[in-house]
Structures are given as structure tokens and as C-alpha cells.
Amino acid sequence: MDKVLRDRRAIAIFILPALLVFSSVVILPIAFSGYYSLLEWNGAGKSTFIGLSNYLEMFTNPSTYFVKGIVNSALLAGLSVFVQIPLALGLALLISHGIRLEGFFRNVYFIPVIISTTVIGQLWMKIYHPNNGMLNILLTDLGLAALKRNWLADPSISLGAAFFVLIWQYIGYHMLLMYSAIKAIPTSLYEAAEIDGCSKSQLSRHIAIPLIMPMIKVCVTFALIGSLKTFDLIYVLTKGGPIHATEVPTTLMFANIFLNYRYGMGSAMAIFILVECLVLTVFVQRFFKVENYEF
Amino acid sequence: MKRFSKIVALLTVVAMTLTMLGGVALAQEKKTLNVWHLWTTESDANAKSFNIVLKEWQALHPDVDVVIDATENEAYKTKLKTAMAANEVPDVFFAWGGGFAKPFVEAGQVLALDDYLADGTMDRLLGGALDNVTYGGKTYGLTFIQWVGTLYCNKEMFDANGVSIPTTNDELLAAVAAFKAKGIVPITVGAKDGWPAMFFQNVYAVRTAGAQLSNEALSGASSFNAPEFVASAKYLDDLVKAGGFDPGALALTYDEAKMPFLAGQVPMIYQGSWLAGEIQDPTLSQVVDKVVAVNWPSLSDGKGDPNEILGGAIDSLMVSNNASDKELAADFVKYITENMSRESFKLGAGIATWKIDMAGIEVSQLVQNIIDFASKSTGAVLAWDTFLSCEAAERHKSLVQEIFAGQLSPENFALEMSKLQ
Numbered sequence: 224m225d226k227v228l229r230d231r232r233a234i235a236i237f238i239l240p241a242l243l244v245f246s247s248v249v250i251l252p253i254a255f256s257g258y259y260s261l262l263e264w265n266g267a268g269k270s271t272f273i274g275l276s277n278y279l280e281m282f283t284n285p286s287t288y289f290v291k292g293i294v295n296s297a298l299l300a301g302l303s304v305f306v307q308i309p310l311a312l313g314l315a316l317l318i319s320h321g322i323r324l325e326g327f328f329r330n331v332y333f334i335p336v337i338i339s340t341t342v343i344g345q346l347w348m349k350i351y352h353p354n355n356g357m358l359n360i361l362l363t364d365l366g367l368a369a370l371k372r373n374w375l376a377d378p379s380i381s382l383g384a385a386f387f388v389l390i391w392q393y394i395g396y397h398m399l400l401m402y403s404a405i406k407a408i409p410t411s412l413y414e415a416a417e418i419d420g421c422s423k424s425q426l427s428r429h430i431a432i433p434l435i436m437p438m439i440k441v442c443v444t445f446a447l448i449g450s451l452k453t454f455d456l457i458y459v460l461t462k463g464g465p466i467h468a469t470e471v472p473t474t475l476m477f478a479n480i481f482l483n484y485r486y487g488m489g490s491a492m493a494i495f496i497l498v499e500c501l502v503l504t505v506f507v508q509r510f511f512k513v514e515n516y517e518f
Numbered sequence: 519m520k521r522f523s524k525i526v527a528l529l530t531v532v533a534m535t536l537t538m539l540g541g542v543a544l545a546q547e548k549k550t551l552n553v554w555h556l557w558t559t560e561s562d563a564n565a566k567s568f569n570i571v572l573k574e575w576q577a578l579h580p581d582v583d584v585v586i587d588a589t590e591n592e593a594y595k596t597k598l599k600t601a602m603a604a605n606e607v608p609d610v611f612f613a614w615g616g617g618f619a620k621p622f623v624e625a626g627q628v629l630a631l632d633d634y635l636a637d638g639t640m641d642r643l644l645g646g647a648l649d650n651v652t653y654g655g656k657t658y659g660l661t662f663i664q665w666v667g668t669l670y671c672n673k674e675m676f677d678a679n680g681v682s683i684p685t686t687n688d689e690l691l692a693a694v695a696a697f698k699a700k701g702i703v704p705i706t707v708g709a710k711d712g713w714p715a716m717f718f719q720n721v722y723a724v725r726t727a728g729a730q731l732s733n734e735a736l737s738g739a740s741s742f743n744a745p746e747f748v749a750s751a752k753y754l755d756d757l758v759k760a761g762g763f764d765p766g767a768l769a770l771t772y773d774e775a776k777m778p779f780l781a782g783q784v785p786m787i788y789q790g791s792w793l794a795g796e797i798q799d800p801t802l803s804q805v806v807d808k809v810v811a812v813n814w815p816s817l818s819d820g821k822g823d824p825n826e827i828l829g830g831a832i833d834s835l836m837v838s839n840n841a842s843d844k845e846l847a848a849d850f851v852k853y854i855t856e857n858m859s860r861e862s863f864k865l866g867a868g869i870a871t872w873k874i875d876m877a878g879i880e881v882s883q884l885v886q887n888i889i890d891f892a893s894k895s896t897g898a899v900l901a902w903d904t905f906l907s908c909e910a911a912e913r914h915k916s917l918v919q920e921i922f923a924g925q926l927s928p929e930n931f932a933l934e935m936s937k938l939q
Contacts, residue, residue: 353766
């Protein structure tokens, strides 16, 4: 084995197939998008090279709604990191401490993750339906008719309504990741702490959370990136509407390419999203220093 | 056992080789024609008529293998545009004329059909049938049906609530008030999709400005920032403020919005003539034979003739410039559109764009209503989103949605529209 690893030619030959596939499906399309982003192109006809004008326009022309989209996605990222992850952590701690029906709760929380996002979007469209939606009917039956809203039709609340579903959907995902990390902590550590007189909350605070920090970091990275490139649920639920209230960078990218025939502009947005995600990942890796423990 | 599996393996190889040879032999005899369209809903009148006509054509051309690829409306647009960008356009494809197909034509992806129409085909088409598929004096597609913007009224609900079918805008507002007072949503609209909402402003513009001025403004010859177009937005704004629509309309798609009408819960919907087929389909609708169709109500101060309509011939079939057998593809398009014109008309999808033999064609009362007021029409305006270029169309729909949300004044609507010209 060592001999093979020292042979550079062997290494080159063995990584070549994977490298080729990776380049052709990931690197090349990105490079093409980068090139397209410098063009004014309708997707079918001739293209004109316009340099960085697309990038300039998407930040300076308010009718592209791109700045609004970035603000919305940043808001979602904030909600994911500061609301979704703490909630998921809380649930993970709760169900990992040997409560009754542990497996049942774990599965229930995980169900939204395994359902296709399109199905979830359709489901919540029905729940939010202004006239015969479950939410409004429930509010009426509870005598809270004053709280009834046109959840996805009112531009002032539709963003909140859409983000609620996004946060809800992936809580189970982060919970499961952290739950499995907690379960990997040897019980001997807990037992030792208990002998020293730790309460349940102290066990969580001083044993579980510090030891699963690496996993929390993974979750934060996933939540950040996931928020910045969220598309499917918003597209199904609101298509970025009503009147652009729920636009995120990806819905705008889609609209520019396929509705406005602006391949160049759409590609510029795609490149921006890519760079944004890369920068934030590096940022999280750099400033979220954690120690890895070997058990 | 080992010998047995050897024999099986040998036989399989022989069988596969033979089928391969067979396939090659057949492929040499049969031509293939790739066709893309968007009639995925079987109940859709155009889907039904396309399938009837396709069978007829296939019976006439047993040597041609027609490969159909149907994709749902919105996804179809995406798919076709992607194919255009990738230079993988099928031989024959459905496309809207006007602003939708313009970039494809300009990119040289679409075959000009003029050479194939000189055999007398032109004489069998009605006037105006090719207006929206003609670019730079050349014909790039053939239409089969002219759609007509139609106000469908559930007569049973109108009678039960003592309301009369509106012929003027004042009567429409009175009907809205009467239904609203009884807790009934007066008009259903799928404003989330944009285009159904857009129809209302477009048809008000037909009334306030008239077909001629509307078409001039759309083609850029006159400005949208004119009192007539301000008025069109004002009338819509008034209708929204009067509670004409479901307050949650901006969250509803077209498919969701037509359901309460088909279920007999909402008395009015303004849609294209294509909806008539679904209204008369007992498996989908509980309002069969209960609906009357009228033109959009008239205005007392409108410049447009009250007989003018929103609509036009824009649905078409086109041939790719890279089609393997252009003659065959053009022949296919000619045959299908001419015969679909008749079949779709029978099913109530709209008014035929070809001179068809009307003898023996019986249509429902609802379709007859549409034919009656459409044949009186003195001018027509296409839905604006099909006429405008794609980017302007998207912006236009978004502006109308802002009127529905009560966030855009009529003056600003006209001003913003003029910026798109």
C-alpha cells in the first residue's frame, strides 16, 4: 500500500476518472456560467460581451429585486442559525436523555425531512389556503377569527409564513445530526458527572453540548448554505410573490433565465450565490474553532 | 445445469442480435418526427382535438413514427427555451407567437413556412390567422384557434340571488356588491400566476383605450403613459377595492382559482374561451349547462367599441430550422393545425382560424354564446404578456399584481408601463 501511495503515476491514474467526471459536471458548468455572466444573451440568439454590467445592474437596479432577495436570504440564514439550530439542539437533548417513546419522537420530527419539498409546498399551500385552509378554519373554530390572515397573499406576512415552513421542515434534519452525535458520547462520561452530582441540565450544558460542538459547526454550515441557496420550497409555495415579497436570489436567478430570457443576468446571480456560499463557509470554518474529541 | 445455462446464454445472444438487426431494418424504413407540445391535461379541449387529429394523420402516414413529448405549460416554456439554448429543438413544436417566439425566430431556429403554404393553403386560412406568427414579413408558424376573453357567469347563482348578468361596468359593480353582501366571493382569479390577474387590466384597457390604441401602445407606437391606460388601472383598482375578488387571490394559482367556479361556489370568472370545454365536462364541473358567457361589460366613458374583445390567434405549431425532413414536418403542421381548427372549435376552445366546414357541427349553448359575441367583434387585443417581450411581460404582470395588492396607484402603473417601451 505504501508503495502505491509513493508512486505518483499510480496516484494520477487512480484519481483521473473521478477528476474527469467531477470537472465535467461541476467545474466546467461553473466556468461556463462565469463566462455567460459577462454576456447579454437571450439564450437563443447572438450574445454580446458586456463585462461586469450584469453584476453592476443587479445591485443598482431596484427592479431586479436582487438586493431584496439577498436581504431575505440573509434573514433566513439568521433565523436558521439562531432559531432553527437552537430548537433542534433542544429537541435533540430532550429526546436523547432517555425519555419514553424516544424512537417515536425521533421519527416524527424527522418525517418532514424525508417528504419531498414539492409535497411539503403543496401541503402548506393547502394549510395556508385563505378560504378553506386548515389554519384559518382552525382559528375560526377556536374563536380566534380576528387572527385569520391571507397567509401567502398578503405581502407583509407572506415572507414570515414561507420562512416558517422552511425552518420547520429542517429542524428534524439538524436534530437527527445532533442526536446521533450525542448518542456517540460514551455513557461513562455521563455516569462520572452524575456521581459528581450533576443535574440533567448541567449534563447537557457541561458534557453534551461541548462534546458535540464539531457537529453543531457542521449544522451551522449546512443551515447557512441551505438558506442562501434555498429555492424549491419558495418556488412551489409563492414563486417569489406576492409582488416579489418572498424573492430569494435563486428564484430571481430562475426568473431571469427562464421568464425574462436573460441568461447573462441569471448566470451572474448564480455566480454571486456561489461566491457568497464559499465565502461564508470559509468564514464559519475560520471563526468557529472547535476541538475534536476522540472517544 | 452448466450446459443448460450455456444454451440459454447463447439463445439470448442470438435473440438480441436478431432484434438489433430487426431494429436497424425498421429504422431504415420508418421516418421519425419529434413533436413537443403542452397539452398534458386530457380534459383540455385542445388536447382532445390534437389527439383525434394526430390519429388521423398517423393513419395517412404509416411510414412515419411520431414521437410526442408533452410537458405542462410553465415547465414547457422552460424546456423549450433550454432546448433553444442547447440547439436541440424538436422537428415540430408548439409555441406562442408574438413576443414568446420572437427570440427563437431572430436566432434562426424556426423555419419560415412561406414556401410550403403557396399550394393553396393560404386561401384556406381566415384573415388575421397569421398576424402573430409573422415576423419581418415571413410566416413562421400556423395557428389553429383564436381564443376569446370571456366573462363566464353562473346563471343559477345569479338567479338565486336576484342579480342580473352584467352588461355595463356599473351593473358589474352592483353584482359584486350584491354577492358580497351575501358572503359570496364575486369573481375568482388565480392572481399568483400573474396572467389571470393581468387579463382584467388588459380588458379594461380594451374598453378605455380601444383595440387600436392598445395595439399601438403595445407595439411602441404610442405611450402607455396616457389617460386611457391610467383609467384602465383605475377601473381595476376600483373593482379590487369594491371587493370584487377573493382577498387571498394573490396566493391562488389559476388551477386553484377555477375550482370554486367549477364547483358552483363563485358566480364569475374572466378567462379565455378554452375554459368552456372544462365547464361543459361533467367529470370536472358541477355547473354544466348553468353558465352563460358574455363579453366584458362596457364602460360609459370608454373610447373602445364595447364589442371589441381581448384575445387573438397566438397558439401555434412551428417547425425547427434543423428539422431532419422539413417537407414532412411542414406537411404535419399544415394538416394538424387545419384539422385541429375544426376539432378544437367543436369542443369550444375558441374560434377557428381556418375556413372550416360548419355543416353538421353542433356546439353547446355556452360555446354558442362565445361565438355570438366574438363574431360581432370589431377589434381584438392579445393578452399583453404574449405581445410584449419576455422581460417586459414579466414586469407588466408584476405591476398588475401590485394593483391587486392595493400597492400601486393607477398613475404610477401607467408611468411604469411606459418605462418598458
